[in-house]
Amino acid sequence: MDRAYEIAASVRSGERSAREVIDGYLDNVAARNDELNALLLVGADAARASADAIDAVVAQGKDPGPLAGVPVVLKDNLCQRGVPTTCGSRILEGWKPPYTATVVEAVIAAGGIALGKANLDEFAMGSSTENSAFGPTRNPHDPSRVPGGSSGGSAAAVAAEFAPLALGSDTGGSIRQPAALCGVVGVKPTYGRVSRYGLVAFASSLDQIGPFATSVSDAALLLDAISGHDRRDSTSIADQLIPVAPSLNEGVAGLRVGVIEELTNGEGVAPEVSAAVSAAAAALEAAGAIIEMVSLPSTQFGLSAYYMIAPAEASSNLARYDGVRYGLRVDGDDLSTMNERTRDAGFGAEVKRRIMLGTYALSAGYYDAYYGRAQRVRTLITRDFDRVYENCDVLLSPTSPTTAFKLGDRTADPMAMYQSDVCTIPTNLAGHPAMSLPWGKGADGMPVGVQVLAPALGEPTMFRAARVIEDAAP
Amino acid sequence: MTPDPVAITRAEVAHVAKLARLGLTADEIDRLTGELAGILIHARDMGELDFTGVEPTTHPLPLVNVVRPDEVEPTLDRDEVLTAAPEVEDNRFRVPRILEAP
């Protein structure tokens, strides 16, 4: 398996051509994408043209940048000018954004090559990528199983070697959970570290873009390329950020690591998953870290708070899909009939469920009991984290309570599906960074993921711990 | 704190669908009434918590005063904008009558 940083180094030195690299990955896509449905759009011609342009830059003796010639898959909720962006929804079918997301500009500016758009749960709402209007994505390790979600297409694309890197978005675990289920590395950065401009919004106060990779150092390469202030995003952090790559291999001697009791040994967590977390903790301890069990009692209310806040924001963010300016329209004699028909035909069941839930949670008479309470739970969870971070540098927990489940297993019961996010949601509510990395396989032969969490802007420390775990992993 | 509301009714679901401009079928409304009730009952666990002195978090970052200078930047090409529209007339977006017929 080629590492992205190796590809970039060889392309920059002229040892390998970007064209040769992209052709290799396009062959992988051609061989397996029909089976996996990881990519909704493959921009083969544009990708080859970009590769040729990179090679021309190298031939002129110039440096195309740290991602030189590295193919990158984009989750299909990231806008790229002139390239169809569907969000996995019928309602946006055929829409070509007239502008490009800041992260996509950053990838291209660093010499990366946009290879295609990855499948996702419609508007990033789901935990299995079964909610895409364009069919489910399948797990490359076992195509009868889900890849997780909502960034299932991005995770599967990296696991299947369609590209060494991919971008996803994480609102309640949508990068980390599919990374765990597909056996790759996935990072949710600190809220505000990466610009959201050009990411089609699901829940604005929780959404964050982050990388998928096959190694911790590749994830660091992509994270450093996309981090930084953006004047087009008011919630972007203006402070100078410390990059993660330089300190990656500094080890964990003396690092204080907390294992989150409630999430690691909680109800519904598979024993093999708990065991993986303990083993990862032991590996850190062996490398010089200090391990202790910590308690975050309010995290048990995270799921409830999340499933009020995210749908509430989504109900407002998704109002604009009304058949007037872009995307689908189903005709009606008057405006509200046209709006209703368009939205009924354009949105799938999960999106409708969340719009309904969010509209209800915000409506007169219920705001305090649902949305208002949920925002206070958010405060309590942040306080819990602040308290444990007084004594810990990073935390450990499972990423997903179980390994990848079979397609169709949880589609009938929304609450069962929502439980998939129980370990990942608290960090989104607090705005903190967290990442998932593989730790062996379960009894079913499917990958198991462990999660490393850190306080706001604690990515450099989080990555150091992840590097040690990666090296020790079975 | 507001007392817990009673379980959501079918009529409320139908009203919320109107607010959200979702043209749901009778079957969809039936199904959603049950599903939303399940999620809302789960959310009641938050009622156990003591929120004394707990301010709501509306935003994960403590930022204030993020502004931009009042300087004009290029606008979009009109043709590119209008090409995306389902229906256009006279360089404007056309929509059906806004009010229902009397």
Add this chain to the structure above:
Amino acid sequence: MNTETKWVPVIGLEVHCELSTATKLFCACPNTFGSEPNTNVCPVCLGLPGSLPVLNARAVEFALRLAEALNFDVPARSVFARKNYFYPDMPKDYQITQFELPILQDGTIDVDGVSIEIERAHLEEDTGKSTHIGGAGRIHDAEYSLIDYNRAGVPLLEIVSRPDIRSAEQARGYASELRAVLLAIGISDVKMEEGSMRVDANISLRASESDEFGVKVEIKNMNSLRSLGRAITHEIERQAAALDAGETIVQETRHWDESENRTSGMRSKEGSSDYRYFPEPDLVPVAPTAEQRNAVRNSLPELPAHRRDRLVEEWGVSLSDARILVDAPGLADYAEAAVAALNQGSARDVVNMCTGDLLAYTNETGRIPDEVPLTPTGLAELADLVGDGTLSRSLAQEVFADCVESRKNPRAVVEERGLAQVSDTGELATIIDAVLAAHSDAIAQYHAGDDKERKKKRGFLMGEAMKASKGKGNPQLLNQLLDERLT
């Protein structure tokens, strides 16, 4: 008890003014009126998926200027909120506004000696513009509508008075004074006809012997101060008649029809007004700093009430003339520049020229005083020509017309046209004598007549003399010479 004393009107005004920033509230598109449809748009103001708002610093500064002008409290932080409802001229199907925490709270404005309280003022984005096709352009009967998003995202300041206003006249006074303030501090061009200032009124009647408020009716669509006054008067009468007849008032929004001189009920746009406000997650709070507030305070221009009093005091003009000067955009600045350039002329002549011919010219041409071809220095020269006796006031009016037409300065016009006033006593005496010789009958009638007849004949003779001088005779001297000869 008659109807006027039986019911007390309770009126509150909501004023929306478009801020005259260069760009929109949350994006860098130009904030200009009258562009080609859908040309001043970008991903943000079109509400395209993935776009994000960023607040215009100048809009905040403008709100802080109003805070200084009208003694508002500026809360430590204000927060933007989303107001959710579907409407096609709103690209995101929600409006970014401020709800629980507005940028300004509790201001006051002095209206003809009465202090009216202002509850709040908040920043929000404007909507696009719908044109209704078919059904005579009315939304109710239209076949379809066309939408232009150029106006979408233009910054608005919504200023909400407390229901302290008690009459149509006071409502007009409030709107007029607020307009003068907004203009003076340079934050809006406040053109009601173009919609850059929109005034909605909430009106209810309270029985004079009761503390209980009546049912509130909102009236919209008044596009001038005059129509605001008329609409409120009409609505008060309508409600009083209904209450007198034992009917109940329905809480609703009514539309003022200027041509029909009446209000009519509007059909509700949406079944319910559950706006589901919540804090806008894409924007962060506004927390004005002491430095910001000091900078605004130190650069605040003179406010209209102070300026009117000063002009009355310094120039001896009437309060109503001072009001005309201060209310018309740029007129008082022009007049002050002209007065500063005077030599022999009087401020009073400058004011009369400004409130007369100059204002008529700007109204007619739609220009602002700065764009008038006669500069303040030129106008001062004209007033000097009156002051030193070169021109009569009526000749000065002719010269003014010539100057704005030909773009020449007054002295050049006077010279070219030979308009200088004749003040040579000998020359004028010759003219008077010739006139008297030609009208001996009139002289006889003058001497035989009563006061009224004498006045009439004297006026006739003076007119003939002025005509004979081709309008250039110095009227004071002519009068003097005529009087000498008639006694």
